[in-house]
Every structure is written in C-alpha cells, then in structure tokens.
Amino acid sequence: MSEREQRIAVLGAGYVGLVTGACFAELGHAVVVRDILPDRIAALRRGEVPIYEPGLEALLGRNAERLTFTTDVGEAIEGADVVYVAVGTPPTYSGDADLSAVWTVIDELPDVERHIVVAMKSTVPVGTGEKVRHRLDARGLAHVGYASNPEFTAEGTAVKDFMEPDRIVIGAFEEADGDLIARLHDGIEAPIVRSDVASAEMIKLAANAALMTRISFINEIANVCEATGADVVKVAEGIGHDRRIGKSFLQAGVGFGGSCFPKDSLALKQLAANSGYHFQVLNAVIEVNELQKRRVIGKLTQLLDTLRDRRIALLGLAFKPGTDDTRESPAFVLAGRLLAEGAQVIAWDPVASSDGLSGVVQVDSVAEALRDADAVVLVTAWPELADVDWAALAPTMRTAVVVDGRNMLDPETMRAAGYRYDAIGRAATNGLD
Numbered sequence: 001m002s003e004r005e006q007r008i009a010v011l012g013a014g015y016v017g018l019v020t021g022a023c024f025a026e027l028g029h030a031v032v033v034r035d036i037l038p039d040r041i042a043a044l045r046r047g048e049v050p051i052y053e054p055g056l057e058a059l060l061g062r063n064a065e066r067l068t069f070t071t072d073v074g075e076a077i078e079g080a081d082v083v084y085v086a087v088g089t090p091p092t093y094s095g096d097a098d099l100s101a102v103w104t105v106i107d108e109l110p111d112v113e114r115h116i117v118v119a120m121k122s123t124v125p126v127g128t129g130e131k132v133r134h135r136l137d138a139r140g141l142a143h144v145g146y147a148s149n150p151e152f153t154a155e156g157t158a159v160k161d162f163m164e165p166d167r168i169v170i171g172a173f174e175e176a177d178g179d180l181i182a183r184l185h186d187g188i189e190a191p192i193v194r195s196d197v198a199s200a201e202m203i204k205l206a207a208n209a210a211l212m213t214r215i216s217f218i219n220e221i222a223n224v225c226e227a228t229g230a231d232v233v234k235v236a237e238g239i240g241h242d243r244r245i246g247k248s249f250l251q252a253g254v255g256f257g258g259s260c261f262p263k264d265s266l267a268l269k270q271l272a273a274n275s276g277y278h279f280q281v282l283n284a285v286i287e288v289n290e291l292q293k294r295r296v297i298g299k300l301t302q303l304l305d306t307l308r309d310r311r312i313a314l315l316g317l318a319f320k321p322g323t324d325d326t327r328e329s330p331a332f333v334l335a336g337r338l339l340a341e342g343a344q345v346i347a348w349d350p351v352a353s354s355d356g357l358s359g360v361v362q363v364d365s366v367a368e369a370l371r372d373a374d375a376v377v378l379v380t381a382w383p384e385l386a387d388v389d390w391a392a393l394a395p396t397m398r399t400a401v402v403v404d405g406r407n408m409l410d411p412e413t414m415r416a417a418g419y420r421y422d423a424i425g426r427a428a429t430n431g432l433d
C-alpha cells in the first residue's frame, strides 16, 4: 500500500456499509467489512451480494483483493486507521432514533493503544458524537479520534452518488482527524464541507428534511390541482425551470417511504421536541405524507364503487425504483389498507419481495398481475412500466382501470388504449366525472 492508502474497517454490511467499503476499496484503500450476520458475511465471501444495488456487485468483484469480510470485530479493527460505523439506526416506538447498534459497536471497540479515528456514517441525532466522545474518554480512549462523515447516497444510485457526490461533509473534534477523513476521499471530485461535529450531524438531518419537504409540498400542490382542475405535471415543469427552485423532488405521487426519510423525519421531529421545540413544518410534512399514501384508496373506491372482493394489481413493492428495499414502502401501506377493505391484492416487482406482507400474492410479470384485475395501481416508478404494452393488456383485465400513482404514463394514450385512467394531481387531463 502506498502512503495515501489507508486501512479502513467498516462496521455494518448493509446498504451503506457495503457501498462505503466497496467504494473505498475502489479508491485504493484496504477495507475490512464486519457484520454480525454470519450468513451475510459467508455470502459476501463467496462473492454473492446480499442486497440489490446497481453497480455494487461489479465494484466488489473488481476490488476483491482489497476487501475482506468478517464477523469478528477484533479482526476488523486490527491494523485499521479509520473505523466507519454504518449500522442501522431505526426508529424506536417514540420516533427517536434507536442507537443501540451504534452503542454496541462503540462498546465493542477493542482497547487500542494507537491513534485511530471512528467515523460515523450512520444517521444519528445531533449530539451523538459528543456522547460517543465522552464514552470513549471514560474508557481511557481519549487518543481515539471521532468524526461525523454523514452519508447522502440514495439507494438505486448509491455507488455513483458515493463516487460523484455533491459534497463531502466532515465534522471532527480534532482538525487532524478531519484531515485524515478528507484524505480517504482523494480521487473524488467534490466540495468538502468541514464543520464541528454537531453541525455535520445536523446537515444530514436537514438535507433529508429539505427533500421530504419538497415532496410533501408538491403532493399538496397536486391535491389542490385535483380540486381546482390543474395538472401538477405541468405545474412542476413550470416551477422547476425557476433556478431558485430547481426540478428535483417535484414529482407528485403516493408519498415517500424507504429506510431513511420516514425514520429521519421522525428522529428530527423528536430531537426538536426533546429540546423543547415544536418543528411545525416537519410535522406537516410527515402528516401530508401519511395521508398521501392513502389517497389512492379513495380514488379506487370512487372508480370501483367498493373495494370488497375487488382484485387490485399493485405494480411495484420497493419504496422506489432501483432498489429491493421495501422498508416503509408506500406499497406496503397500500396493500395493508386494501386487504383491510376486503380486496384481493396481486403484486409485481422486478426485484423486491412481498415477504412480510401476508395475504398478498406476488407474481412474476405485469401481464400476470393485470389478468382479471379490477384495477391496477402504479406504485413504484420502475422504468420498465413505461414500456409495457398497455393496449394489449387492457382486454385481459376485468375492468381496465388504472391509478397511476407516479404520473408515469400519458393520460391520452392510456385512455385511447381503453383504460379509465386517474393519476395524482392531473385533474386537467383526467377526463373523470
């Protein structure tokens, strides 16, 4: 290894840990990835990738000689210069972030005598770094450095996002520790934002909150479009050209899900509340999103009169295209509500599974999902849905009814193909009475 290359331990082989490990290996560092799941580590050692993330398999394969996988924390830390924490931080019942896995890995750190830096990739509440610092100091590990280096990658584009980020955020207690984290990223072209630890933690939470706010904002605009006869797709195009606003995250739909936005919004809301502040905008963002996921139920009821014994095809189970992650997926909420209303639910997804959704029948093709269905709902914006021969499938349905939950299809074409078509916020085009 050259001087520039470091030894990195990554704790957690999930979506973030694996991408982080593979990308640092690609940058030339020697990486050991540790997870507590023996099956996951065994699979990785065999060259199998336990999650679906475009480009990850190729990256792991290409850098196999610089990547090691282990369940043994001692083996992971031995010789490491930097220890990345990439364990999950799911919500607790109260909505606070559950930091138990973070505390476990901090407490599991061996009593190293040399200087290493612990770098936090997991999304954690503001103040966590300060608490970790005290915990390490109390163990006599004051010589172990700490930095917050939050992750902004999105599932489905995580490898590209890591290698070509909009920015790299580093908050450290000691300048030199921040410098080391910055050097690990040599080879990546991006602005580096250096800050104190608390601000770095807040940057991550605030960035997610800003994106979620845009989604709930455009969803509310969509709902008002429906009530007033406008088309949100045109509205988004029109406002997106404004450079002060921009185009991203202005696609109206059935709401956001995933392993990050819902839990991070709750965690930030709780963080504010625990500090005595009522975060009004964020509360509204969360509430709008919950209602948005259920709006399709109202549309289907209007189109089909009743949901009882109706056969509904859900296209997409993943919370967004490009991933097999179904955590907090709007599809799961929808399926649950439909089943509760007495409907039969048939689901299709190119990579995600309906495991954990009892009562849902998963099929292998869109055609199978639509056969004899009373209605079809586009829930996840999988690009292949735009290429489906919708005209050929309309006669195979019991009633050709579409609710386009992602505004992917052209209303006129769908109507010409024989469908009753409804979407989100497209009253100007929906032709429904």
Ligand SMILES: NC(=O)c1ccc[n+]([C@@H]2O[C@H](COP(=O)([O-])OP(=O)(O)OC[C@H]3O[C@@H](n4cnc5c(N)ncnc54)[C@H](O)[C@@H]3O)[C@@H](O)[C@H]2O)c1
Residues within 6 Å of the ligand: 011, 012, 013, 014, 015, 016, 017, 034, 035, 036, 037, 040, 086, 087, 088, 089, 101, 104, 105, 121, 122, 123, 124, 151, 152, 153, 154, 155, 259, 260
């Ligand atoms: N998923 C994303 O796109 C994304 C993006 C940005 C930030 N984040 C944040 O990154 C963190 C990780 O997210 P994720 O989606 O990768 O989670 P994940 O659930 O996919 O992976 C976490 C992994 O950590 C492992 N683990 C638990 N305890 C461990 C321990 N003691 N030692 C080693 N491994 C342990 C788990 O077995 C699991 O494989 C979270 O805080 C999340 O909010 C996620």
